[in-house]
Amino acid sequence: MTTTACFIIVSRNDIPIYEAEVGSAAKREDAAQLPQFILQAALDIVQDLAWTTSAMFLKAIDKFNDLVVSVYVTADHILNISKPIHFLHLLIRTRFMLLLDSRSDDGIKSFFQEVHELYIKCEIVSCCNGMTERNMEKIELGNFQRLKRYPMKMNL
């Protein structure tokens, strides 16, 4: 089974902070960045959609040529109460975006939940290690590398 999967974590400033591409499909040279283009464009839809629902998992919100964009948006409204905890601003309104050429919402949802957990752990660890606020925009998601296997697992 040929699959294309692209996973991106986008910060609240719309800056991609993590990218992972998993795909066994042979890529055409000119379409190499297509998944990223699709995900970037989907942000427009996410930004409106996120306000209309309280759910974190937005299912398939966009698609292009059989590639389906699934999005998971972390909580946003905690901003006001959690000001003193300075790393929380990194956790809020972060979007996990997954581009897949097949959809199984349940699998994707559980994947996102795992990622979310892992992401929070990473953030807290990096904050506890005394990273300055400035550096935190560009977190080194070393631990995140192991996320790569999740999309694969899910498609099995």
Added chain:
Amino acid sequence: MEPDVSIETSCMIRIAVLPIGDVPSTLLRDYHSMLLRHCTIPLSTISSFYTEHQKSPFAHQPWETGSLRFKLVLGGAPPSPWEDFQPHRKILGVIGICHCPSSPDLDLVIDQFNAAWRGYSSVLVQRCFAFSPGDSQLEDTKKRENLVLFPPSDRSAQELHLQTMMQDISASLLMEFEKWVLQAESAGTILKTPLDSQATLSSEEVIKAKKRRLARAQKTIGDYCLLAGSPVDANAHYSTALELARLTADYFWYAGALEGSVCALLVDRMGQKDIAIEDEVRYRYNSVIVHYRKSFIQENAQRVSPLTFELEATLKLARFLCRRELAKEVAELLTSAADGAKSLIDASDKLILFVEIARLFGTLGYQRKAAFFSRQVAQLYLQQENRFAAISAMQVLAMTTKAYRVQSRTSISNQSFSNETETGHVDSGKMHHQSVVSLFESQWSTLQMVVLREILLSAVRAGDPLAAWSAAARLLRSYYPLITPAGQNGLARALTNSAERLPSGTRCADPALPFIRLYSFPLHPSQMDIVKRNPAREDWWAGSAPSGPFIYTPFSKGESNDNSKQELIWIVGEPVQVFVELANPCGFDLSVDSIYLSVQSGNFDAFPLSVDLPPNSSQVITLSGIPTSIGPVVIRGCTVHCFGVITEHRFKDVDNLLLGAAQGLVLSDPFRCCGSPRLRSVSVPSISVIPPLPLLVSHVVGGDGAIILYEGEIRDVWINLANAGTVPIEQVHISLSGKNQDSVISIAYENLKSALPLKPGAEVTIPVTLKGWRLFLGESDTAAGKNAFGSMGRTLKDGSSPSLLIHYAGPLGDAQDIETNKSSVPPGRRLIVPLQICVLQGLSFVKARLLSMEIPAHVGESPSSLANLDSKPFGEAVGYSKIDRLVKIDPFRGSWGLRFLELELSNPTDVVFDISVSVQLETSGNEDNLSVDCAAEYGYPKTRIDRDHFARVLIPLEHFKLPFLDGSIFSKDLQSDGSTAGRNSNFSERNTKAELNASIKNLISRIKVQWQSGRNSSGELNCKDAIQAALQSSVMDVLLPDPLTFGFRLARNGSENAAKLDLPKESDTSIQHIASKNSVIAHDMTPFEVLVRNNTKETIKMNLSVTCRDVAGANSVEGAKATVIWAGVLSGITMEVPPLEETKHGFSLYFLVPGEYTLVAAAVIDDANDVLRARAKSESSDEPIFCRGPPFHVHVNGTA
């Protein structure tokens, strides 16, 4: 598919606008735009052109409110196979546009027009509009069908004319529609679409078609009603059609009729915004979409598909709903439309679909989505391998740059020009963090690079070198860290290739390389300082700002100076410099053809410079220029001519970039990756240009290099001052600053004063006398180790040299002007002439020692030429042996206890020094005839000290004795003694001490050690302290005479000379002088006289004894070593010598053996007073005070 479709498209009459003959494209566009204003013709206005030939089928035509709508298609369109299905796809009218001046033959025009409109089979009305006809054409009264001449007139008249013509066309069309509808109602026309089977109809098909015919006819009549502007009629027909179509399961036509009914609904309710209508439209359109989808027939899917209608319907609905509130719904519609794209067969359909989707997303405010689909469009264009497609691709991609944040500067500046001019200078220095983040918000660098690469590719294909250059420049500048060196080289080549196609001097808004930042704004060099002038004061420069070498002084803090915004004053016509740093972070050699300051204010001539930057390097360069007129100067950045194109590199952009880099928002800091250190951002100061001022320039005559002086050297230097400005100098003042100011002995200030006013170009030379200062011990040590040049550099760096501060100013200006406005006084200037004095260690003084020497005197007859002898140089006057001359002591004068000051000097330098010592004698009018000016007397030959050698110079301490022994001198000693203090209390101690000190000083100051090196270096060795230290211990011995001095002489003819035998008052050593030319002969009674002089102020009684010895060694006058052959003593002579006088005592000796004899006189003083005791340094009062004279030699010749 057709572009730009909407629900209302169904009610538009399509008219082709065709150029007939040769019409310039600009005019064609102009005429077309005139036509476009008349796209909607109200029915009320066409009634005058309308004649009802028969009963109109449009029973409910709204003549008051309705209107006809046109869709003008410039250049026409190929016939669509779907014309029967949707009459609005038909070209129902043709308007020819003819430009008469370029097509003089109207017949030909008509022929061409007829040929043109006949190409469209469905045309109902045709007109040819001929604009700007000539007089001959107007006069041509031949009636031509369909040709309308527009006589030349003003625009409004022409538009009125055009409007009338359009109304005429509308009326004609309306009548044609009526005709058509009537015809269609009566005679049944078979309406077919490509969807229907094209093969010969089978019987079943024929029956089916007959059934469907009625529905289709009703639908078509409805369409014409709609075109005729009668929605109510249309709706009635559509209702019938819908019923019939549903019965015959003709889904495709059903959907078409439904679409028409929606259009009729909207036209009928024009201008009403009703939720109910919207819901109705949404409902019906969803149904339309469903039915189009239903009409999909598998068997002819390869040939034709209703998919395009489905997609068009989707787009129509999306366009209808396209509002922010319904974004989700619209986005879903568009997503599903986009999904359909992959089933589209025709590439151009796909293109149109994506264009429409992109436009709708753009309208919705989804810029990223719009950009995404625009890029898809561009990719479709790029798949077509032709130039026009590439141009389209390039243009479409250019629209996406904003969303991907890779905009060209041109587009940004067009948008935000007005904003920038308002706020640009207010807060350029500080930028809010948030806005910085927003600058780099979208960090999708991979995507950005892809987009830029595609723009580059399409621009190259489209043959637009400037766009290609701009894209390559943006790519290289923003993403160099992500591009491999090979890729960077490729981009550099692309830049060069593009530039080759551009005319030289092309400008591009997007800078490429290098990165340029402001390095520093040098303040005025110290030679050009501007000093505010206070005309009220004589010292006008005082109190004004730059008063020292420091830019910041804590004392001036009270003044309101805002450090963040420094101010700079430039002067018209005087070149200025600005330092900028260039960085080339790429892996190729960057050659900047020219770079100069980009000045917005236009009052600055910048000088271009060309620079070559090696790979991964940065370089600080100096850019210069000349301000040309008064006013503020605004420097925005640099203009760079690199890769064949001229670009402007603004400092602000790089500052933002660096700020972003510091916060980790940008990929890389180009300067840091080139190894340049982090620099705090330098803001452009506010610069103002003032009118010309005088400019004084200085140079030291004979070269501006360091003036090398040896310690103590005195030399004149000439400083040439010239007015290099264009304004005369009227005021000038010279002062000194810096260290070692005392090294400047004199400045010929008057020379300068007298030269005022110094006209432009005039110059004046002023001599300045300098003296090399003393190096300190540590300084001299290090200096000694180094060579001259090394130490020169060090000395200069120390800044130990003094500087001349020359304040000068031009004319004050108009007197009235000054009164009215004090600040208008042109400022003065300050020139700092650093005297680059390098003091080298010259001759160095090692130590001073006091030496004693004993040379016995000879006894002879008293020489009559005693005084004369003394006044001449020794060796010259008296022809004694060579040895005597070298010794330079008159053997007949003798010398006992002669003291020399030995100065040991070393020469660590590499030049030769000549030392000359002079002892200045008092020239006071003493009776003493020996007191002569010393220079001649003690002008010892020069001593030469070679490099790296030591030398010793002996200075005889003669002529320093005090005239008499006085108790006052001992006051100090006595006091310390304690026992005798009381008796001397009558002396003023302080006086005497001062006297003594004065005499010591006097003594020392009379010794001058002067040196000379080479031709023009000369100076004086400062060794006074050393001499004083050397003399300190034995100053008494040097200065004080013995209480008694003794002398001998032959008394043969003594009577004549006796009067002249006064002892010199200031005699230095206790020598009594008896010269003898007549030798003493053995075996002869020789009369001698012993002379005793009392040097005290009291009479001394004594017991004198004279000893005569025959000694073997010449020098062994006394002591144990002397081998005494014979000795005899004449003793017991009692004498009394009055104060300061001398007494002689005659005696005779009879020598038996010839040879050398020595006579020594000695005396025991009776009743010695304290002064004598003190002088003799006796310890107890009982001790006899014993005085002994120097030995005198007597040479006794044999009788033969």
